[in-house]
Amino acid sequence: MSKFESALSRRAFAGTVLAAGAFAATRGLAQGAAPSITAESPLGPFYPVGYRGEDDFDMTMLKGHTTRALGEVIEVSGRVLDRYGKPMKNAALDIWQANSVGRYAHDNEQNTAPLDPNFQGVAKLVTGNSGEWRIRTIKPKFYDTPLGVRTPHIHFDVVGSAHRLVAQMYFPEETEANAKDFLYKDIGAGAPTSVAQLTAPATYRWDIVLMDAARS
Numbered sequence: 001m002s003k004f005e006s007a008l009s010r011r012a013f014a015g016t017v018l019a020a021g022a023f024a025a026t027r028g029l030a031q032g033a034a035p036s037i038t039a040e041s042p043l044g045p046f047y048p049v050g051y052r053g054e055d056d057f058d059m060t061m062l063k064g065h066t067t068r069a070l071g072e073v074i075e076v077s078g079r080v081l082d083r084y085g086k087p088m089k090n091a092a093l094d095i096w097q098a099n100s101v102g103r104y105a106h107d108n109e110q111n112t113a114p115l116d117p118n119f120q121g122v123a124k125l126v127t128g129n130s131g132e133w134r135i136r137t138i139k140p141k142f143y144d145t146p147l148g149v150r151t152p153h154i155h156f157d158v159v160g161s162a163h164r165l166v167a168q169m170y171f172p173e174e175t176e177a178n179a180k181d182f183l184y185k186d187i188g189a190g191a192p193t194s195v196a197q198l199t200a201p202a203t204y205r206w207d208i209v210l211m212d213a214a215r216s
């Protein structure tokens, strides 16, 4: 990043903080109530380019199949929010992940662990008025890469009205593995924004905060 870009992004960041504070004040919220913007992570080599398969919210069950995907079934839900914490409707989410043995169904995959013919692996969702999204999936396993072991994670590509965020969601019970993960470490101070909350057994909650200012 050039000095000029760096100065620009610092100014944009300061502006965001000021605007968020002003908005919070007018709504009677405490200063600083605006949420932290979710940290960006690399897209990675397994983005489902040109995917034409089933892409509904239930990644554990394919139409016409009688067997569910292998692995621990989990529910993950959350909201897409703008930088002031306002729910964003019509945000588009592309979600993809490895299966229960750490294998992606993707041409770039080098892992020889078995594919699961009953695992969807990809979901494409659009938020409604409340900004809510939800998937049923299986907890992905860690996997090895030439750069090190990846802690379990789910990939997200989220498109709001004016901004796009590529991010990865991490699991709160994997604190040790997360801390060793080279991409998690790269996030730095923003890492907590990438970790979901466990709200009930096998149930996770993760709000995604974009740079957008939602239109009402």
Ligand SMILES: [Fe+2]
Residues within 6 Å of the ligand: 044, 046, 098, 150, 153, 155
């Ligand atoms: Fe990945």
